[in-house]
Amino acid sequence: MARIDSKVLFLTTSPRTPTKMIPEISLLHRNFEGESWNHATQVAFMNMLQDENFFNGKGEKDPAFSARDRITRAPKSLGFVILSPNIALTPAGMALISSTRTEEVFLRQLLKFQIPSPYHIPSERAAKFWIKPYLEIFRLIRYFGVLKFDELKIFALQLTDYRDFDLIVRKIEVFRKAKASHVGSYRRFVEEYLDKELREVYAEEISAGNISVRESDGNSVIKFLRTKGRNMRDYADACVRYLRATGVVNVSYEGKSLSIVPEKQVDVDFFLQNIERVPCFVSDKAAYVDYLGSTKYPLLLTDNRERLLEKLSVDFPHVSINKSVTTEKLKIIYDDLLEKRKSAVLEKHIRDLKDYKLYDDIQDKYQQILANSLYDTPLMLEWNTWRAMTMLDGGNVKANLSFDDFGQPLCTAQGNMADIVCDYGEFSLSVEVTMSCGQRQFEMEGEPIVRHLAKLKRATNKPAYCLFLAPKINDASIAHSFMLHKMDLTFYEGHSVIIPLPISTFQKMLEDSRKAGYIPQPHHIRSFFEYSNEVADSCVNERVWYNQVVSRALNWLEL
Secondary structure (H helix, E strand, O other), rough: OOOEOOOOOOOOOOOOOOOHHHHHHHHHHHOOOOOOOOOHHHHHHHHHHHHHOOOOOOOOOOHHHHHHHHHHOOOEEEHEEOOOOOEEEOHHHHHEEEEEEEEHHHHHHHHHOOOOOOOEEEEOOOOOOEHHHHHHHHHHHHHHHHHEEEHHHHHHHHOHHHHHHHHHHHHHHHHHHHHOOOOOOOHHHHHHHHHHHHHOOHHHHHHHHOOOOOOOOOHHHHHHHHHHHHHHHHHHHOOOOHOOOOOOOOEOOOEEEEOOOOOHHHHHHHHHOOOOOOOOOOOOHHHHHHHHHHOOOOOOOHHOHHHHHHHHHHHOOOOOOOOOOHHHHHHHHHHHHHHHHHHHEEEHHHHHHHHHHHHHHHHHHHHHHOOOOOOOHHHHHHHHHHHHHHHHOOOOEEEEEEEEEOOOOOOOOOOOOOOOOOOOOOEEEEEOOOOOHHHHHHHHHHHHHHHHHHHHHHHHHHEEEEEEEEEOOOOOHHOOOOHHHHOOOOHHHOOOOOOEHHHHHHHHHHHHHHHHOOOOOOHHHHHHHHHHHHHHHHOOOHHHHHHHHHHHHHOOOOO
């Protein structure tokens, strides 16, 4: 049981990307089912997790704490695991690890999440919670049609009681009117508005002087409110990621807004009309655990046979459906049709990319990425770089990020794999991207990149190289890459040819490929990396090597 002290809406934030819990609870299920969840099993689980290919973290300082953080937050809160009296996956958890399409599983569980519950008890200092948070946020998005990220952060997170829904609606409407008449910096306007709202939310704490900030020497009101504002941004960001996992919500990465997928509006209307808004089983833990872990509740539109048939006829009017099959079979048919539609959308997108029809859009997107003007910039960087590599043609380019039913980017690549893998027949290329620019760039990306490259070499049994892109390349990353060119390490399958480039240089490479009048071939790409390998042998230091490699990149098609 967790005690909640929050004055704003409490939402799960760990893991940050919801799909990351899938392999982790599967590992828990395979190795610890039926055991007690205690310090020993927590440490054992974390030690085992760190050896897994999908793991992309550390957790070595306090393995037991790290294990609790990973399992008792979203997996337990959303009803995927039970930890008492013994470790077990619920029916919902089993559905999550076995389903080829997890969107409906996530949707069902998010709609049941509530505060208060036997898992989450508000303290006397907390807001008066009486809400199913995700249900009401879906309602807000549907009500407005489009809900801005700033509106979610500032106002939706104040909705701690569903009976205050109309009050929050009015607050957003007032905000929109004020924004429409505002002259000047929008960023400054939002900062001032957030400060005003936070002073209302935390008026009691400010008045009583209870404004100490953890890990801070000062007790100033400004520090206190800034910390609360950052916390609200983290909650809002996590909320968006979990909503996206349902496949029901669209994210405008440029407009930084949320909307219901048009084809899913009927699904949303169905559960908004039929799901009880009042929290249930608040004082009955056994009943709540059974309810939360069930795959039968709440009922969704796709559980209603007639409504599902109607949806099939609307979404896929040219497909003949045998109406005598079972409801479960109809669901499978519908899921298969969604996958085929997604594949068709992606195939068309790839054709347009290879014809350079989206060249301007790719270059514009890079400029927005460099200006950090997009929502979820890391995801946009990974997606746009996949598009750029696909446009260069000459190989089979695979993005390890996830796409939604309409071919839009959903979440970044999972741990222990390259962001993008390009198969050019006689050799392979891994492409890694990051928004980190300082020393953290090397600390976060240095070892994983060379590990991913070694894994690619082993998997393909042929030569492989790596292109590493970032807004700016840190000196430590340059030194590390230069050193790896020279070192023959068995652990990393020999020499590691990794070229780090700033995004602006890569943009010039794209520009040259368009101007060339021909489609660059694999030998052009391989020549660039072999040149780097040759130059590294003769250069006295990493700076000389790097300057020559960048110079070659700016003229990479001039053999």
